[in-house]
Amino acid sequence: MPRRSPRGKPYHKPTNPNRKRGDERRSTRSGEHVPVMLTEVLTTLAVRPGSVVVDCTLGFAGHSGELLRAVGPTGKLIATDLDAANIQRVEPTLTAVGHPFTLQHSNFAALPTVLAQQGISGVDALLADLGMSSMQVDDPERGFSFLRDGPLDMRMDRNRGRTAADLLNTLPVEELAAAFRDLGDEPAAEAIAAAIVAQREAAPLTRTAELTRLIEQAAPVRILRGPGQPPERKQKLLPATRVFQALRILVNRELANLQQLLRILPDILNPGGTVAIISFHSGEDRLIKASFRDGQLAGHYDTISDEPVRPTEDEKRANPRSRSAKLRWARKCGPKAC
Numbered sequence: 001m002p003r004r005s006p007r008g009k010p011y012h013k014p015t016n017p018n019r020k021r022g023d024e025r026r027s028t029r030s031g032e033h034v035p036v037m038l039t040e041v042l043t044t045l046a047v048r049p050g051s052v053v054v055d056c057t058l059g060f061a062g063h064s065g066e067l068l069r070a071v072g073p074t075g076k077l078i079a080t081d082l083d084a085a086n087i088q089r090v091e092p093t094l095t096a097v098g099h100p101f102t103l104q105h106s107n108f109a110a111l112p113t114v115l116a117q118q119g120i121s122g123v124d125a126l127l128a129d130l131g132m133s134s135m136q137v138d139d140p141e142r143g144f145s146f147l148r149d150g151p152l153d154m155r156m157d158r159n160r161g162r163t164a165a166d167l168l169n170t171l172p173v174e175e176l177a178a179a180f181r182d183l184g185d186e187p188a189a190e191a192i193a194a195a196i197v198a199q200r201e202a203a204p205l206t207r208t209a210e211l212t213r214l215i216e217q218a219a220p221v222r223i224l225r226g227p228g229q230p231p232e233r234k235q236k237l238l239p240a241t242r243v244f245q246a247l248r249i250l251v252n253r254e255l256a257n258l259q260q261l262l263r264i265l266p267d268i269l270n271p272g273g274t275v276a277i278i279s280f281h282s283g284e285d286r287l288i289k290a291s292f293r294d295g296q297l298a299g300h301y302d303t304i305s306d307e308p309v310r311p312t313e314d315e316k317r318a319n320p321r322s323r324s325a326k327l328r329w330a331r332k333c334g335p336k337a338c
């Protein structure tokens with residue numbers, strides 16, 4: 001059974017005959033961020049001209065560009081991002097669309113303040129595409145990737161908060177292990193945390209390459225060969241990917257920010273308004289699923305996605321970053337209540 005969007009439409013590719021396969025990338029240039037499940041987001045939110053729409057996670061404006069086209073000259077897009085560099089980078093792209101928008105360097109957890117400053121009392125659609133963008137991962141100076149040596153920073157907002165190095169060099173061993181286990185699903189969490197603490201007694205950790213080396217020593221990857229074993233490339237992802245993910249979530253307080261967003265959503269959405277959230281981590285997906293279900297039971301939402309919407313096989317092939325993405329949505333009760 002194909003999944004259906006809040007208005008009962010199936011998720012399908014646009015039928016515009018002039019729009020070719022791969023055109024969904026047109027808001028990005030080569031090597032930059034490709035928006036995940038763009039068609040599914042647009043089908044879910046079904047933005048009408050004149051609507052007020054929030055994109056909580058602007059990134060490279062892959063989703064924002066299309067949402068801005070959809071609101072038209074009488075609507076408005078408000079987009080936030082923790083990363084000030086994104087705001088400057090995408091402003092000209094959105095200006096070229098020619099419809100009203102506001103960009104705000106802000107945490108989406110502070111959306112009520114952002115909207116109040118704009119004089120907006122409610123929004124018709126809201127998108128959050130969680131996690132980090134390809135530009136953040138690709139920039140070694142940000143410290144997000146174990147594949148590129150750089151300072152252990154990992155802050156999305158470079159103006160505030162503690163860096164990954166701060167946390168690695170000061171947190172008790174139990175807290176590090178708990179983060180690697182709970183936020184990274186890392187089986188060797190204790191061994192890796194112990195290796196970090198032993199190393200920092202000699203000298204503080206400062207570089208991603210040092211951390212990667214420690215992880216590889218504490219949790220060596222055993223390459224399994226033979227029939228039925230996954231290919232080497234897949235097996236090698238493991239401990240460094242998981243530990244870097246856990247640290248990024250910890251540094252940016254990603255679960256706390258998401259919980260706050262989920263809490264304020266029913267007050268932000270207009271009656272009949274729709275929220276769509278894309279997550280890449282099982283802990284985030286569990287929070288979203290539980291919050292939408294509780295919101296439905298409490299009479300805030302009239303319809304919620306039963307199962308998450310997933311990228312198509314074509315998208316997963318074209319954009320491997322999309323592989324673990326899950327989109328869930330909820331629609332706030334209309335003016336006549338639920």
Ligand SMILES: C[S@@+](CC[C@H](N)C(=O)[O-])C[C@H]1O[C@@H](n2cnc3c(N)ncnc32)[C@H](O)[C@@H]1O
Pocket residue numbers: 033034035036056057058059060061062063064080081082083086106107108109129130131132133156257
């Ligand atoms: C996956 S990217 C979004 C990509 C965007 N949808 C696109 O297609 O170009 C996630 C973005 O959200 C931002 N972000 C993460 N947590 C945030 C938060 N709590 N508040 C605001 N922005 C946040 C990150 O800085 C990053 O730019």
